[in-house]
Amino acid sequence: MTHAQSTFHGGPDALGVPTWDFSTNANACGPCPSAQARVLRADARHYPDPAYTALRASLAAFHAVAVERIVIAGSASEFIGRITAWVAREGGRRVWLPALAYGDYARAASAWRLERTPDPAQADLAWLCEPASPLGQAEPRARAVAASGAATVVLDRAYDPLRLSGQGSLDPAALDRVWQLWTPNKALGLTGVRGSYAIAPVGGENMARSLDRLAPSWPLGAHGVALLEAWTSPDAQAWVAQTRPTLARWTGDLRALLASLGWAVQASDAPYFCAEPPQTLDAPSLRSQGIKLRDANSFGLPGQWRLSAQPPEAQAALRAALAAQEERVA
Template sequence: MNRSSRVDPIARLPSLTVVHGGPDAAGVPQHDFSTNRNAVGPCEDALRAVQASDPGHYPDPAYTALRKALGQFHGVPPSRVVLAASASEFIHRITALAAQQGARAVQVPLHGFGEYARAALARGMEVQPRGGPPHAPLQWACEPSSPLGLSDPAVLLWAAPQALDAQTGVLHEQPPLRVVDCAYAPLRLEGRAAWAGVPGSDLPVDAWQLWSPNKALGMTGVRAAYAIAPPGMDRWVDVLDTLAPAWPVGSHGVALLQAWVDPVVQRWLVYSLETLRAWKSRQQALCIDLGWAIHSGSLANYFCAQPDSDGDLPTLQARLAALRQAGIKLRDCTSFGLPGSVRLGVLAPQAQDALRTAWLALRGGRTIPAAPAHP
């Protein structure tokens, strides 16, 4: 073959712009509405556990005690627990497993976390936004969904026997790999599946559950997550463990996950949800008062809204940039497929009032005072 005619396999892969909330090149925002972490946190007991962890030694590479504790918490044997460096890392790892076993397509929520599609595109897989029948060999759901905070209809569909019988996509003669991202399940503020200390009890039994407790504990800087495999998936657990690097979770992540199952920490979480409910009601009222149109139905500690277009700045992106310079960050929902809208994590009243003041200044054509440097 002529060397000049060879096709670069990397060049064939599409690029996908990565958009995330949280700190950026300008540092930590003074008032960060762009992430969905529990603003009541950090949980003090979990924080103390992380600070007291031993960074001078490797964790147990098999995570024996941690798997046992997480299994007891979920009422499953430790053999069904898969440790992950983060939820994003697990998304990429299980997508790699699906691709390795011949999957050529993945079905993702119409509006959802970009890493589902990014992991698939990186492996040359077709991305199918959900809308038709769920036939892809790898299927994702998020319960509740992000950015809208709604119940994901796929969860009910997967739990229905008639839906399971109608499947045509297979993975090595196995049913499709289905994964429910439970990142926001502990932060659900309304509905029958609101956090009640029985994690995952109402999820389809044949779906994987992906848990990332750092959001619920208000400690997103500690990267650690885990997945619960469906019954009878021991072979897939072994393969996923083989695909992981050594020690995917460090000592701080181990401490966070061990604290997560502590009854004292779980009580703190339940109490924090009461505070978040009050803050959410106030924040939505503030947005309505500003003339913003709220996407209804959010069940979690975040919601989406469409800001008004009054003021001198011509685009929403320009207004968000001006807010960012003032230390206030909102999540632009364009990458979620909702242009013109923003997602707001629920914050304390002080931050809400800062948003009101800054937005009214923009509407009036005034300069927003620059934010002080974050300590």
Template sequence: MSSVRSAAAGPPTRGATRVHGGPDARGRARWDFSTNANAAGPCPAAAALVREADATRYPDPSYRRLRERLAAWHGVAPARILVAASASEFIQRITAVGARLAPGPVAVPEHAYGDYAAAAQAHGRALCVSGHEGPVAGQRPTLRWCCDPSSPLGQDAPPPADLGSCATVLDAAYAPLRLQGRSTWAGAARDAVFELISPNKALGLPGVRGAYAIAPRDGCGLGADWADALAAAEPSWPLGAHAVAMLEAWVSDGAQQWLARQRDTLRGWKAELLALLIEAGAVAQPSVTPFVCAQLPPGVTAASLREHDIAVRDTASFGLAGRVRLNALPPDALQALAQAIGALRQPMSTSSTTPPPSTEGNA
């Protein structure tokens, strides 16, 4: 809840820095555990189509063929597909459109991606934690964010019982990276919400920006006015040629078969990461994704690991102070992490085993 309170504390600050994983002011770390992208990527089929994309021409401004392909793959009507420049662009757009169609607070999970709160703040909307009222007694949220599996914890997040009470967005960014169990979002629950899909992480291509949302099925309560308003607010050509290529690859048999194989690889890397953390004295929380949140052993911090060219994601901005998020990486990266933790813990281990000074002759 602390992250929600801090985001709602005042008006937006010009040039305010948002916290993300990935490169920092020092550039890219050699061993980057800080992002949630598929470390077994990039997907060869998707990468090939992106490389072959013709950037000398405009894409079709209506994206008709792409919408039809995405709709056919999901088994929905093409009119329900809303393309977006990125998941973050859609977050801003639906927050702005919702402020006009249904003014009121925005509900976010207690620990969640900061762009939900940042968008609400940018459009002058109050914030509340999902399941709670707004800052004014009796005030109910009019837009709600859900994420399954969740971020940063990577845990199951079942649909709320009162789905029809307000416009709801299911952020499904990590659904393709689920390594165990099954989502409880299915059938009627999915049809009642905007499902936001950003496959660049799953494909190992986070630098290619492009996403889409599936609007609620007709008759699910929101009406067509939300989808129409979101389409009207769509910028011209939100997707460049490279993003179109990535999304077309996403629904191909080759990409999906590759992803299914890589989940087995990620399960192995995650098991090794958890074993490393346990052996080092860290406390890791359970997750169904390749990424986990953990409390590092004494003496080891995100800042100290960065000095060893290792990046992890400090989770204080998520409201989880004292913990970090780590993504499962290949064995060479895990070896580098183990060596860094060992080096950082060494001074403490040495001092803790030094015998106390002799008290002989002291009264």
């Protein structure tokens, strides 16, 4: 699990915010105007309601579930750490992970000394993500894992609102048997505002209460509350839906650009994908020109890069920079 334990992420780095950032999976059409306005209006002079009563009710109504199934989290990463801690505290010893997955699943498991198992039926905690990162594809074993009898199964749905094709592997009945983790800041193009929530399985209300008790006081600040409140609004939902055709067009353009330069481009259901260049990429040179790609080595895909759909001007800058690299190699 060494590669998966990296804290390496896309987005800003020691050099600041990239001018052309292909490394982040945030909605490139963002930020969502109505969500940003609500965040800017947030009253940061006061603590939020420590029980998040109104927010829980809004999220429960939005998903048509009982309010007792809603767990508020500071971020997806915070929830990943918290539910892993709960599983370990309850005597869990084994975790099942997809072959390629977000590194925090493995990092949290390692911190709590959970052993990775190849058999989800033997797992005390199992992780799914659709569309997955880094590939943006369906998880081949999703249905089997959800039906495996693993004690706790979590489906990370961070990128589901940005899905451009395909559909989730789990039907409504299967979804009711697993935890669902939602992180709307990516879809809303506001990743600098941290805030997340999870929906417990049907019958998982007691575990939800236990996870609430494990949380620090006020895991969400006023701005995170505003983000999640905005997420449930018709305006924000309409905006996200309206961005998908644009993201699909930009994704197709980016795939065509890279293919024309000899890259091997993988399939994806999301506005991001992995691709392998025909020769070693000079990433520091690209970064010096304000262009950042996500090195997929930390996901266990050496030689490949994850790129997200970006506007035409960003793609033009990438094309020019890659063409210049090719000329230098030639």
